[in-house]
Amino acid sequence: MAMFCCEQQGKEVGEAIINADPPLQEDSAKNDVDEAVAKGASPELMALAEEEPEEDAPAPQKEEAPTKPKPAMASTWKLFSMMNCTEALVLLVGTLGAIGNGVSQPLLCIVFGDLIDSMGTNTVPVFGSMTEAEVQAMLDQGMTGMMEEMQRLCVTMCLVGVGCTFAATLQGACFKVFSEMQTRKFRMVYFDIVLHQDVSWFDLKEVAALPAEINDDLDKIGDAFGDKFGNGIQAGSAFIAGFACAFGMGWLVALVMCAILPFMGVGAAIMGKAVQEIQLESQSWYAKASAVVEECLYAMRTVVAFGGERRELKKFGDALVQTRRGGVRNGFKVGAGMGYTMMVVFFGYGLAFYFGMTLKYNNQINPATGQEWRPGNIMAIFFCIFIGSFMIGNLDPSIKAMMSARMAAGRFFKVKDNKPEVQCIGNDTRQDLKSITKFELKDVVFYYPARPEVKILNGLSMSITRGQKVAVVGESGSGKSTVMALLERFYDPNTGTVLVNGQDMKTFKTTALRRCIGYVGQEPVLFASSIKHNIMQGCPEASKEDFVQACADAQLGFVDNLPEKYNTFVGAGGGQLSGGQKQRIAIARALLKKASFLFLDEATSALDNTSEKMIQQTIDSISSKSDNGMGIVSIAHRLSTVRNADLIYVLNRGSLVEHGNHATLMEKKGAYYALVATQESSQKAEEAEVVTTEHSSVMLARQLSGHSAESETKRQAREQKEEEERTKQINKQYQVPMGRLLSYNKPEWPFFVPAILGALVDGAAMPLCTVALVGSMKAFYKTDKEEMRSDLEFMSLLFVIIGLSCLLGSTISHGCFAILGEAMTQRLRVNILTTMFRQEVGFHDNPENTPGMLSKALELWAFRVSTLCKSIQAKAAALSSMLVGLTLAFAYCWQMALIMLGSIPIMIVANAIQMLVLLGATKNENEDLTMAQQIVTDSVMNARTVQA
Structure with missing residues (x-):
């Protein structure tokens, strides 16, 4: 028995x-609706x-928010369907x-x-x-x-x-x-x-x-x-x-x-x-x-x-x-x-x-x-x-x-x-696309799906040609980042059309479209891996020569001074690198695609003056190569970075108010002139504040990087000893007294x-x-x-x-x-x-x-x-x-x-x-x-x- x-x-x-449907995320944002x-x-x-x-x-x-449905339950047969x-x-x-x-x-x-x-x-x-x-x-x-x-x-x-x-x-x-x-x-x-x-x-x-x-x-x-x-x-x-x-x-x-x-x-x-x-x-x-x-x-x-x-x-x-x-x-x-x-x-x-x-x-x-x-x-x-x-x-x-x-x-x-509606899962039967020569927006009206009551773009029309350096400027909330999101086809317009090479963007494969576009955001996204692995994400099948050329164009000379070179681990979100270094790696990743266009979504707005100048020099170096044929589209908050643009579009509340180059728009003394004047009037005060901020930021960065460098040096110098200590600590963890664990239940x-x-x-x-x-x-x-x-x-x-x-x-x-x-x-x-x-x-x-x-x-x-x-x-x-x-x-x-x-x-x-x-x-x-x-x-x- x-x-x-x-x-x-x-x-x-x-x-x-x-x-199944968690609540919406709360993020911190500095910009308005479209950029946020x-x-x-x-x-x-x-x-x-x-x-x-x-x-x-x-x-x-x-529409009124429907009552949140209970999570759907799959049938047992469907559970085994794969x-x-x-x-x-x-x-x-x-x-x-x-x-x-x-x-x-x-x-x-x-x-x-x-x-x-x-x-x-x-x-x-x-x-x-x-x-x-x-x-x-x-x-x-x-x-x-x-x-x-x-x-x-x-x-x-x-x-x-x-x-x-x-x-x-x-x-x-x-x-x-x-x-x-x-x-x-x-x-x-x-x-x-x-x-x-x-x-x-x-x-x-x-x-x-x-x-x-x-x-x-x-x-x-x-x-x-x-x-x-x-x-x-x-x-x-x-x-x-x-x-x-x-x-x-x-x-x-x-x-x-x-x-x-x-x-x-x-x-x-x-x-x-x-x-x-x-x-x-x-x-x-x-x-x-x-x-x-x-x-x-x-x-x-x-x-x-x-x-x-x-x-x-x-x-x-x-x-x-x-x-x-x-x-x-x-x-x-x-x-x-x-x-x-x-x-x-x-x-x-x-x-x-x-x-x-x-x-x-x-x-x-x-x-x-x-x-x-x-x-x-x-x-x-x-x-x-x-x-x-x-x-x-x-x-x-x-x-x-x-x-x-x-x-x-x-x-x-x-x-x-x-x-x-935008992405395609499985076999995509739409047209392939080898390169892009021109983008056009015609009477585009757009609302974000998450906030359909707020109009972001209001009948916007513009064109961007390959080989040009184009800038999109405007006050916060004007719809600058939304334009770039539509060009990347992250969203489709509610009304109007986005044309690629004269055809509706929807007729092309989304993957093929994005393969022709290099993208660098305001906050560069790096993955927890090596510098080389992050760059190769732009084009995994790229040759060694293309990799070297992209790194040179992005001016990644600082990598040669690192102990592990391109095998250096960047940390979560690139935490071991400075903002300028992360941004240049992101640019190299975009350049490795050999794309028709390079999109820069306020790529320097989150950097200090020194890093901003270095990144701007890198961008100017890329655009100055006439044999490159790459179009550069920049969204800029700091107007000093777009003075050399071939074409500047000025937006206000989702509408195009004027366009032209810097000299032409300054002569008009319109919206662009007002934006430039406003920024120049506060430049001296900003410079004084930036000097103080830069000093504090440099000290903080040095302190943080100092800890990281110190830790790296110690790990390299005492690798064997630390491994032994680590083994001892692991063994010690398995011998934690029962009383210590039960102390968490003392109340x-x-x-x-x-x-x-x-x-x-x-x-x-x-x-x-x-x-x-x-x-x-x-x-x-x-x-x-x-x-x-x-x-x-x-x-x-x-x-x-x-x-x-x-x-x-x-x-x-x-x-x-x-x-x-x-x-x-x-x-x-x-x-x-x-x-x-x-x-x-x-x-x-x-x-x-x-x-x-x-x-x-x-x-x-x-x-x-x-x-x-x-x-x-x-x-x-x-x-x-x-x-x-x-x-x-x-x-x-x-x-x-x-x-x-x-x-x-x-x-x-x-x-x-x-x-x-x-x-x-x-x-x-x-x-x-x-x-x-x-x-x-x-x-x-x-x-x-x-x-x-």
Whole structure:
């Protein structure tokens, strides 16, 4: 029976489900509506800068915001729709293994029942006329028959065990491989379709939280395809086989036991619905906290420089409060649901034994076999129903994982099925484009999709020819950046047309169009990799000669002075480089494309005077090469940078007010003249302020870069020593005292007492159940029917008491440990983020400490350490179960108990090997996933640059 008691496992709580449409992101912006939206600002901030639309050109009517729909759930068939023939074969083999593994358990129940009958049916009646020798001979004969039958049954049981081992091996291996294959496919497709969405799609998303949501969805899909899927098939097959065997051996007793199933189903349904609702809220709240972390880590230097650590930590802590509350409610409800389920099962045991007693008491015949009811027969039916009903509970983690995966897949297919108007996913049948000779805008009217009530461009018309140096100027809010966004085809105009080479831009492939355009934004976007890798992103297939030429044209001479040259790691967002250096790398990346046009979106506005002059010299050097044939389109706030432009367009509130070169426009003394005069009048005051600002900026830059340089020098000088120290620190981390971890729960220490007591009661339930089982079996062999009836009535009452105790213990233990675990998780996450803030700048320049990796680590580290509370609950329950079980075992038969103890080392070694394999695989997976997460984070956060 100990074998059957080992079937008890903790039911896992399903993964959290995130909302499909997160709230809009809040960014800081300095410019107005058009520039803010073109650079990815949120609609909330755009509202601060918006201007009233003109009365003669009413904006389209704003639709009322619809009620936020619940996340769509994909069908199970659609979840598996990306499976190919090889993956289907792996799934089929794994499914057969899982079915075999599940069916083997009811078969063992049948053999176990036969063992009971073999021990009880070989007794010999003794008559008064028989001599002692005759009685002994008959006893020996009966014993011999019993031993032969038991040997046969033992061999049968061993064969079933070998088959179970083979089936379990197939199950585990195949579902692991299937999960890896499917998750990799989903990950690649998800990444691809997200990057191919229109820029307007990103405008309506909280981009900072999007990478974490994508990764969470993929984790849920992988979780559903892996072990939990196999365990679900195993549990389902065991459930079907168990009930089939039970009804085959005796449908009358089996039917009575089925009376408990509706009660179990109601409890599971209520618990599942409650947990799902809490998970939706909890994951939504943590998505907000994750967005705060992403923003902080990407702007680490800015946060530290302005002393904003406390403010960001408070914002992060506030976002975690709701997550903590949802987790606590989740713990209590799950504990109550699990306790209720086991209580109903125990009630069913009592009912089955009581009904079996009435059958035997009344000498009724088993209608399924035509023979009298035997104790072994009743016990086999009981255990088959026991396993079948228990497997209903084991289905819970698999069902929750599948439901979570379907929710995640619903979001995946929602994005996949979304057909971008600008981008093209799949085979693009539009015209190809080798080069661009001319851009034209004709009567263009444009509203940003995120703010359709604000008109940005109002009947704008202009033309740009290749080989020209064109500048677009105007006050903030005039629509300068929007013009460039339309030329890049980040958006399509609401009315009017954008022509390329005299044809509508929409007739050309978007990728081909952007391949002809080099783009450099106000804030240069660099990825967390080497300088060479960042430049090669402009044209991965470029030759070495083209690479060298682009670097020379962009004046990247400073790279030769770096220790690693072009292999120098630039850090997250290029944090290890100055603004001018980053901008020149971005220009080199754009030049490597050998594009027809180079777009410069205020490429020098965010730089100091020295860096601005250097970048302007680089731009002038590029434009002065007559054989280049490249057109340069500049959006400029500082008019001093556009004096040499061949053509200047002046915009005001989305309309073209005048155009010409610098001299012509100055002679007109119109809008351009007024802009120049305004800037020149304040130039002296600005210069004085710039001198002071430059001095402060240089000192701050030197201080920050000094830390980075110092860290790099130390790493190079003491590389071996630091590696040894790092190894020691890693080893030390694995030896953290338990008291230090539990100190994070100091305010909640009073909850440890009821939590431990509840776990002890919960753990003792199964060993105490064996007392009732043994008592019931002994009662069945008694010849005195009244004594049998009295004993079985008492045992049935004992089952009821055990069930109630299990309900109480499970609710208290899971609820209290949820309080402890959620409190520890919240404090750990805040403390880890605090520690990240306290690190020197060189720490964040390390390739292993990019924002994406640190954000993922922040999520995983705290969660894994917080599982300490769950492990304490599991250990307390296991300790209680072991102590109570050993006490009862030695009390009944110490010889048999010692024999069974001899098998414990074998099970320990087997479990240790299994854990080592799983931990090794998990470590490798985590390292690979962390790198992949960083790539996703960089790409999604800078989707506009990636698409350009």
